[in-house]
Structure formats: C-alpha cells, structure tokens
Amino acid sequence: MFEWLFGRKAAPRHTMPTVSFDSTRVTTEIRADLDATLRLTSDIPASEFARIYQAALDSVSRGRDLAVLAQALLTIEGMTKKRAGAISRLLNNRATSLMDRQRQLGLGIKSAIWRYSGAPCADADDDLHSQLDGKKYSIEKGMAVGKRRVWPGMEEDCKCGSSVIIPGFKRTDF
Numbered sequence: 001m002f003e004w005l006f007g008r009k010a011a012p013r014h015t016m017p018t019v020s021f022d023s024t025r026v027t028t029e030i031r032a033d034l035d036a037t038l039r040l041t042s043d044i045p046a047s048e049f050a051r052i053y054q055a056a057l058d059s060v061s062r063g064r065d066l067a068v069l070a071q072a073l074l075t076i077e078g079m080t081k082k083r084a085g086a087i088s089r090l091l092n093n094r095a096t097s098l099m100d101r102q103r104q105l106g107l108g109i110k111s112a113i114w115r116y117s118g119a120p121c122a123d124a125d126d127d128l129h130s131q132l133d134g135k136k137y138s139i140e141k142g143m144a145v146g147k148r149r150v151w152p153g154m155e156e157d158c159k160c161g162s163s164v165i166i167p168g169f170k171r172t173d174f
C-alpha cells in the first residue's frame with residue numbers, strides 16, 4: 001500500500017498519488033484558535049475577516065498550504081509580503097502544534113521536553129525560549145512562564161520543537 005513512500009516500486013505516472021491530509025484533524029479547538037489569533041492580528045480589517053478566516057482554514061486543512069493564505073492576505077491594502085508570510089506561518093504553526101498535542105494526548109503521552117532550535121525566536125521576552133531548552137512541561141497545560149502558559153511553536157516566529165516523554169522508556173539524552 002505504501003510502496004510509493006519507500007520507493008520499492010515506482011508508481012506509474014498516471015496513478016502518482018498525492019499526499020493527502022486528514023482534514024478531520026482540524027478540530028473545533030483549532031478553528032477557535034485560528035479565529036482568536038486572527039482577531040489579535042491588528043492588520044486585518046473587520047470587513048476582510050470572514051474571507052481571511054476562510055483562507056486560513058483552507059491553508060491549514062490542506063496541510064500547511066502557506067501560499068493560499070499569504071495570497072489572500074496580500075489582497076489587503078498595505079499588507080507586505082513579509083507580514084503576510086509571518087501571519088501564514090504563525091497560524092499554521094499554531095495549528096500544527098495543536099494537532100501534535102491532540103495526537104500525543106490521544107496516545108497517552110503527557111509530558112514533553114522543550115527543544116530550542118538554536119535560532120532565535122522572536123518572542124517578546126528576550127532569550128526565554130532558549131532558557132526553556134531541555135525543560136519538561138505538561139503537554140496539556142504547557143510550560144508555565146510567569147502567569148502564562150506556552151508551548152513550542154505557538155508564538156510568532158517560534159522555531160522550537162519538543163521531544164515527547166514516552167511512559168516506561170528511560171531517557172538518557174538529557
């Protein structure tokens with residue numbers, strides 16, 4: 001079934017499969033997050049909100065189709081390519097982070113270790129994400145930072161990732 005993925009058998013050109021994305025992963029929680037994040041994005045006029053929200057939903061539902069959202073954003077007067085790209089990445093990164101979390105919690109995985117990418121994140125608190133590197137957090141509740149809770153990939157330009165802690169497996173690499 002997955003021969004094409006491993007290159008064991010070359011698929012004839014006319015039956016070349018397209019990579020499908022399970023859009024049922026775009027849950028109510030993810031839709032609510034797209035809506036809330038867009039509402040906090042000051043450069044989207046209220047009159048354009050519904051159209052941009054739909055483009056964001058399409059972008060995420062197609063499995064990180066950043067172009068579809070960036071193109072919709074670029075029709076807004078005054079929107080720069082850089083800003084359109086940043087908004088598209090932020091919304092998709094947040095959706096990916098939420099999907100990962102849902103999948104991990106569904107597998108009974110409760111904790112993870114924060115992994116800083118090494119490239120600075122544009123977080124408001126200087127160096128916060130690099131300081132979180134190697135620290136354990138609850139996948140459900142996030143990492144407590146002062147009064148807020150943060151997860152890798154949820155803030156603008158965050159390049160951080162995580163390593164899950166699988167119950168019963170002893171980790172030796174941290």
Ligand SMILES: [Zn+2]
Nearest residue numbers: 121129158160
């Ligand atoms: Zn980060």
